[in-house]
Amino acid sequence: MSVQLSVAARNALLDAIEVELGASPILKIRTGAVPATCATADSGTVLATCSLPADSMAAAGSGAKAKSGTWEDTSADAAGFARHFRIYKSDGVTCVLQGICAQNWAASTAYAVGQQVVNGGLAYVCTTAGTSAASGGPTGTGSGITDGSCVWDYVGVNDMVLDNTNFSAGQAFSVTTFSLTAPGA
Numbered sequence: 001m002s003v004q005l006s007v008a009a010r011n012a013l014l015d016a017i018e019v020e021l022g023a024s025p026i027l028k029i030r031t032g033a034v035p036a037t038c039a040t041a042d043s044g045t046v047l048a049t050c051s052l053p054a055d056s057m058a059a060a061g062s063g064a065k066a067k068s069g070t071w072e073d074t075s076a077d078a079a080g081f082a083r084h085f086r087i088y089k090s091d092g093v094t095c096v097l098q099g100i101c102a103q104n105w106a107a108s109t110a111y112a113v114g115q116q117v118v119n120g121g122l123a124y125v126c127t128t129a130g131t132s133a134a135s136g137g138p139t140g141t142g143s144g145i146t147d148g149s150c151v152w153d154y155v156g157v158n159d160m161v162l163d164n165t166n167f168s169a170g171q172a173f174s175v176t177t178f179s180l181t182a183p184g185a
Contacts, residue, residue, distance in 0.1 A: 005184035010063035013182045017097070018065070021026075023054045026092045027071060027085060027175070028184075029101060029162070034084040038095040047080050047167045048073040050175075052087070057180075064181045071175035081114040082165040083125070099159030104176075105137040111150050116165050124152035 005013070032044025053069035081162040102118040111117070111126045118124075119137035130149030138152040140146045145152040161177035 003184055005063075005182065007063055010088040010182035010184060011065075014057075014060035014063070014065040014180055017180065020089075021056065021087065021096050022089050024090045025056055025096070026050070026088045026090060027052055028088065028092075029073075029082045029085050029167075029173070031080040034098055034100060034156075038086070038098055042095075043084065044077050045080055047078050047082055048076045048173055049092075060182075061155075062076050062093055063185055064179055067175060067177075071178065072173065074172045075171060076167045076169055076171045078091055079167055081116060081166060081167050082162055083149045085160050091174045094146065100156050101160040101165070102155075102158050103162050104106045105132065107132060107134050107137070108148070112166065116155065117152075118158040120160055121158060123155040123158040125155050127151050127153050134140035 027050040028046050029048040030044040030046055035041065035043050050071055050073045052071055055068055057065050058068040063080050082101050085099060085101045086095050088095050100123045102116040102123040105117040109132050111129060111132060113126055115126045116123055118169040120139060124138040128151035132150050133148035138147045141154045143153040160175055163174050163176050
């Protein structure tokens with residue numbers, strides 16, 4: 001049996017993460033693979049930098065915690081494909097959270113090599129450009145997953161959903177979904 005935590009303990013754990021972030025944390029959306037740990041140096045190009053609301057997360061409930069307020073950047077820093085995020089304390093240097101980001105998969109949509117989507121909670125990166133199938137989308141945890149004329153590789157469990165992962169410098173973007181779930185249920 002694995003360790004189990006009460007809902008109160010799970011909620012306290014999640015609320016402690018927001019305390020560690022402090023007021024007005026900074027979100028950076030980046031290209032490239034997620035670094036091994038938050039202590040590992042940044043990797044990839046910064047595509048967007050967002051100052052998050054002072055109270056960036058809702059109070060934890062039932063062992064989960066979701067973003068609060070609007071998380072957006074009205075003018076992206078650079079062009080490229082979003083692959084991961086890091087959330088820093090307000091100093092913009094001390095990484096507290098990191099993970100995979102993707103946009104929701106859509107049917108009959110053109111995707112470019114490097115674009116990342118989420119389907120069923122799992123993230124995939126496009127390895128062969130094409131148009132997605134009329135329904136379904138990529139599934140499984142392998143590589144070479146065919147979806148219409150697109151081919152995808154599994155990346156991992158998705159953590160953050162963006163409205164778009166194909167960034168142009170100066171474009172606006174927003175985080176549509178972000179939540180944390182405490183282990184030990």
